[in-house]
Amino acid sequence: EDKVVQSPLSLVVHEGDTVTLNCSYEVTNFRSLLWYKQEKKAPTFLFMLTSSGIEKKSGRLSSILDKKELFSILNITATQTGDSAVYLCAVPLSGGGADGLTFGKGTHLIIQP
Amino acid sequence: NAGVTQTPKFRILKIGQSMTLQCAQDMNHNYMYWYRQDPGMGLKLIYYSVGAGITDKGEVPNGYNVSRSTTEDFPLRLELAAPSQTSVYFCASSPSGTLYGYTFGSGTRLTVV
Numbered sequence: 001e002d003k004v005v006q007s008p009l010s011l012v013v014h015e016g017d018t019v020t021l022n023c024s025y026e027v028t029n030f031r032s033l034l035w036y037k038q039e040k041k042a043p044t045f046l047f048m049l050t051s052s053g054i055e056k057k058s059g060r061l062s063s064i065l066d067k068k069e070l071f072s073i074l075n076i077t078a079t080q081t082g083d084s085a086v087y088l089c090a091v092p093l094s095g096g097g098a099d100g101l102t103f104g105k106g107t108h109l110i111i112q113p
Numbered sequence: 114n115a116g117v118t119q120t121p122k123f124r125i126l127k128i129g130q131s132m133t134l135q136c137a138q139d140m141n142h143n144y145m146y147w148y149r150q151d152p153g154m155g156l157k158l159i160y161y162s163v164g165a166g167i168t169d170k171g172e173v174p175n176g177y178n179v180s181r182s183t184t185e186d187f188p189l190r191l192e193l194a195a196p197s198q199t200s201v202y203f204c205a206s207s208p209s210g211t212l213y214g215y216t217f218g219s220g221t222r223l224t225v226v
Contacts, residue, residue, distance in 0.1 A: 004155070034214065042203060042217035043156075088155060093172075100146055100171050101215075103155030 002027045002094050006087075006104035014112050017079050021107045023089030024071040033072050034101065035063055036088040043088055046074070076109075084111045115139050119204050119218035126194040126225045134189040134221050136204030144207040145187040146171075146215070147179065149200040156203060162187055194225045 003026040013019055025033065032050045036043035047056045052067035060079075065072045076083055086108050090101040117138045126132055138145065143164045148156040158171030162181040176198060178190040187206075191198060201222050205215040 009153075041219045043215075044217075045214040048214060090155070093158070100158040100161050101156070102172075103157075105153060105155050 002091065002102040004089055004091055004102050004104035006089050006107050008107060009105060010108040010110070012110045012112060013079060015079060015081060017111075018075065018077045019079060019109065021074040021076075021087050021089075021109070022071060023073070023104060025089075025091050026070065027091050027102070028094035030067065030070075031092050033065055034090045035072070035074050036090065038086040038088055038106070039084075046087075079111045081111045081113055084109060117204055117206050117216050117218035119202075119221050121221060122219065123222045124224070126191070126223065128194060128196065128225060130194050131190070131192050132194070132223075134191075134202055134204075134223070136187045136189065136218060137185050138187075138204075138206040138216070139185065140206060140208075140216065141184060142206035142208050142216070143184065144209060145181065146205045146207075147177070147187070147189045148203045148205065149173065149198075150203060150220075151200050159189065159202075191223075196225050199223060199225045 005024045007022045034048045035046040047063045049065035055064045060077045063074045086106040088106045090103045093100045120135045146161045147159040150156045157173045160179040162168045165184050168179050168181050201220050203220050204218040207215050
């Protein structure tokens with residue numbers, strides 16, 4: 001069974017801090033790993049990672065994948081209150097499912113002013 | 114704005130009642146998905162469709178049905194509502210699987226009492 005485990009489940013930091021969110025996965029046929037940000041409503045796409053060791057970057061957010069150790073991290077530097085959200089990690093289902101995704105439980109990040 | 118539109122946004126059902134959650138997209142995407150999200154959990158795939166006339170089960174299909182008569186619409190039907198179906202339901206679409214990421218609707222919060 002496909003499995004995605006995120007840690008920590010919740011995290012409270014002060015504005016300006018740097019945070020690292022973790023995602024480990026077990027899938028039979030790995031193709032990609034995706035990160036989403038979920039505020040009050042629908043998840044919004046952040047990154048898709050397919051190759052090991054190549055960092056994806058968007059402003060203060062960056063992510064990297066380690067296919068040997070089966071994990072990914074999402075870094076946020078100089079955090080702002082607007083970064084407060086649930087961050088979800090997901091991988092495509094092994095059995096096909098037209099790339100339906102298996103999601104982790106998410107990391108609930110709270111940035112205090 | 115183009116995107117995925119879900120209706121209704123909120124609904125309270127009594128046990129045993131039926132309802133249809135509507136989902137429409139205007140991006141001409143072939144792939145559409147229904148997910149449910151329970152508190153503190155990641156999203157779980159209910160059903161998906163790779164094109165008009167084609168649907169298939171995801172991870173948690175019991176108690177639900179879908180149809181895909183057009184490219185644009187992908188309604189989710191609950192026939193005999195149960196408290197275990199209390200959840201937030203998200204519809205998503207994609208041009209062709211996770212390669213391009215998903216576009217999510219804003220969700221339907223359903224409570225069964």
